[in-house]
Amino acid sequence: MDNIQNKIEDASKKVADTVESATNKVEETILKAKDALPEVTPTPPGLKPQSSVSDLKARLEWGEPALTILDVRDRDTFNNGHIMGAMPMPLEELVDRAKTSLQPTRDIYVYGESDEQTAQAASQMRSAGFQCVSELKGGFPAWKAVGGPTEGVAESTNPPGPEGYNVLSEVKNEANKPKANM
Incomplete structure (x- = not known):
């Protein structure tokens, strides 16, 4: 009975070691993948001369x-x-x-x-x-x-209207104005 108990404990320890090793490899792979990703967070333009x-x-x-x-x-x-x-x-x-x-x-x-x-x-x-x-x-x-x-x-x-600071809105407003007949 003790022999079976020892074999079960040895097998459990091997499984735990294997799981820990696999977990470490997965974590390492994830970290490498994160480092390889390009920066996707947009940033404002920096100061230039x-x-x-x-x-x-x-x-x-x-x-x-x-x-x-x-x-x-x-x-x-x-x-x-x-x-x-x-x-x-x-x-x-x-x-x-x-x-x-x-x-x-x-x-x-x-x-x-x-x-x-x-x-x-x-x-x-x-x-x-x-x-x-x-x-x-x-x-x-x-x-x-x-x-x-x-x-x-x-x-x-x-002063500009409520859309005065929005260039795209101003362009749209101009485009939608009726054209004068010449």
Whole structure:
């Protein structure tokens, strides 16, 4: 009887060892398979030395608050209209004001009156030690063209409708308007 009992215990131990070994192999295979999978989680666009307004808009739509938008145009132009949330820092005051109010590692998007002014502002910021500065190509007019939110005196006199920030809805609305006979 003891001999049968010992054989049963030995067989049970072998089965347990085999199950444990198989489980370890399955876990190892799963981990290898996970490592081999491409990253499928979408991510917002990162900061580039030069960014399109679409890049910035996509990043804002992702709800990424860790960035600052600087408008280096003169104060009157800024007050008339600017990208919603942009900070006014005219070019002649830019570096001094930025040093007192922004971290040097902060993601900063800069735009001016022209791409040349924007490039000049970005260059000044980089020379002053700001590491993450992007030139926003096309500036305010390009931002308005993609339907980005704006604010300012001139902008408030003609606010968009409820679909005003949705470019696709605006295109559909235009396409559905009756055509005038010529």
